[in-house]
Amino acid sequence: MIAQVGFSSNFITTEIQISGSKSESNRLLILKSLYPNLTIKNLSISDDTKVLLAALEKMDGEIDVHHAGTAMRFLTAFFSFKEGVTVVLTGSKRMQERPIKILVNSLREMGANITYLKNEGYPPLRIIGKEPQQNTVNIAANVSSQYISALLLVASSLKNGLTITLQGEITSTPYIKMTLQLLQQIGLDSTFDGNTISLLPVSKIPQKTITVESDWSSASYFYSIISLVKGASVTLKSYKRESLQGDSALSEIYSKLGVVTTINDTENSITLSNNHKAISEKIELDLSNTPDIAQTIAVTCLGLAIPCLLTGLHTLKIKETDRIVALKIELEKLGARVIVTDNSLELFPEPSLNKNVLIDTYNDHRMAMAFAPLSSKVPLQINEPMVVTKSYPNFWKHLQKIGFLVDFKE
Ligand SMILES: O=C(O)C1=C[C@@H](OP(=O)(O)O)[C@@H](O)[C@H](O)C1
Numbered sequence: 001m002i003a004q005v006g007f008s009s010n011f012i013t014t015e016i017q018i019s020g021s022k023s024e025s026n027r028l029l030i031l032k033s034l035y036p037n038l039t040i041k042n043l044s045i046s047d048d049t050k051v052l053l054a055a056l057e058k059m060d061g062e063i064d065v066h067h068a069g070t071a072m073r074f075l076t077a078f079f080s081f082k083e084g085v086t087v088v089l090t091g092s093k094r095m096q097e098r099p100i101k102i103l104v105n106s107l108r109e110m111g112a113n114i115t116y117l118k119n120e121g122y123p124p125l126r127i128i129g130k131e132p133q134q135n136t137v138n139i140a141a142n143v144s145s146q147y148i149s150a151l152l153l154v155a156s157s158l159k160n161g162l163t164i165t166l167q168g169e170i171t172s173t174p175y176i177k178m179t180l181q182l183l184q185q186i187g188l189d190s191t192f193d194g195n196t197i198s199l200l201p202v203s204k205i206p207q208k209t210i211t212v213e214s215d216w217s218s219a220s221y222f223y224s225i226i227s228l229v230k231g232a233s234v235t236l237k238s239y240k241r242e243s244l245q246g247d248s249a250l251s252e253i254y255s256k257l258g259v260v261t262t263i264n265d266t267e268n269s270i271t272l273s274n275n276h277k278a279i280s281e282k283i284e285l286d287l288s289n290t291p292d293i294a295q296t297i298a299v300t301c302l303g304l305a306i307p308c309l310l311t312g313l314h315t316l317k318i319k320e321t322d323r324i325v326a327l328k329i330e331l332e333k334l335g336a337r338v339i340v341t342d343n344s345l346e347l348f349p350e351p352s353l354n355k356n357v358l359i360d361t362y363n364d365h366r367m368a369m370a371f372a373p374l375s376s377k378v379p380l381q382i383n384e385p386m387v388v389t390k391s392y393p394n395f396w397k398h399l400q401k402i403g404f405l406v407d408f409k410e
């Protein structure tokens with residue numbers, strides 16, 4: 001399927017309700033399975049959350065998490081210590097290329113019984129759940145924060161708790177903080193001392209309801225649109241001033257790209273508006289804390305015809321696709337020059353964009369969603385547009401609601 005995407009040139013100012021953060025939802029679902037007294041509101045409607053929900057209901061046999069990195073990593077730790085349960089945890093072709101050895105090594109250090117069924121270091125995995133043999137573990141922190149969150153989520157449910165020592169430079173740090181803050185909200189306290197995190201055992205929590213804040217990574221596409229469309233404004237719900245999500249840094253980052261964020265505390269909404277100021281300077285950003293908005297920002301800069309240097313992108317190579325390579329190919333189709341390394345991307349845009357380019361999406365939701373806002377400047381075609389369901393099933397519907405023309409063709 002291909003989506004032909006254009007813009008009616010009539011921006012419709014309206015309100016968009018985005019569903020719950022997939023990162024918060026997937027943490028809370030694991031916690032709810034361990035602590036049933038937890039009630040979750042505004043759960044994400046993403047595919048990644050649906051596959052995790054289904055896995056936690058099945059708890060047996062083969063479990064396929066498709067493209068969901070958090071589900072794969074969190075469930076690996078979860079099933080390792082679920083006594084009496086044997087599962088085969090697998091995923092899409094790409095998931096079978098996304099490394100998991102660092103997490104598996106740490107779980108094995110604790111006594112887990114995990115076997116690689118195809119390639120050493122990658123899913124699929126056979127996991128035979130058992131009680132851990134030790135309550136201390138080391139883990140490399142410089143490849144994916146999801147491995148650390150996976151350990152943290154199960155730590156308090158273990159008979160003797162867990163002390164985790166992080167090795168190397170910590171990447172995607174806000175996601176680790178999010179995990180610790182959610183644990184704290186349900187009454188699971190941790191101590192973070194130097195590079196060591198400790199959690200005591202807790203077998204039961206009091207009744208607790210948590211309302212998930214809406215997904216900030218999904219909001220990034222509206223930041224991009226508002227930056228590109230002069231005079232436009234949109235209200236997004238339900239967002240808070242104090243967010244657990246690192247991607248809430250969008251309001252600060254996009255203030256450099258002409259977007260003003262106004263928070264309405266009583267409505268739990270944010271209104272984004274374009275400040276009409278012309279931007280010309282080069283943008284330089286280290287995105288090691290906010291990897292999921294790198295594609296959005298690169299495309300916004302192309303649309304604004306401003307050069308940018310994005311660094312801290314080392315985790316992008318092992319996500320849904322190699323996002324650094326995918327970005328270079330697609331940005332160049334539109335006429336820009338792009339220089340990449342294993343952890344950076346430098347964009348040299350041209351003042352005019354090539355028209356009606358077919359953007360490939362590489363099974364990566366964020367490729368489709370990051371490029372779509374550019375259709376406010378030039379008509380575009382997006383290959384396999386339904387990849388968006390991984391995190392944001394209503395994406396195309398919401399784009400139409402604000403005045404984009406989206407036509408799906410087989
Ligand atoms: O813990 C999480 O919810 C996530 C952590 C990040 O991954 P890395 O830690 O692998 O960078 C992020 O890219 C991903 O979308 C969600």
Ligand SMILES: C=C(OP(=O)(O)O)C(=O)O
Pocket residue numbers: 067068069070071292319320366391
């Ligand atoms: C990288 C992502 O997800 P995951 O790693 O959980 O598959 C993402 O949503 O951009």
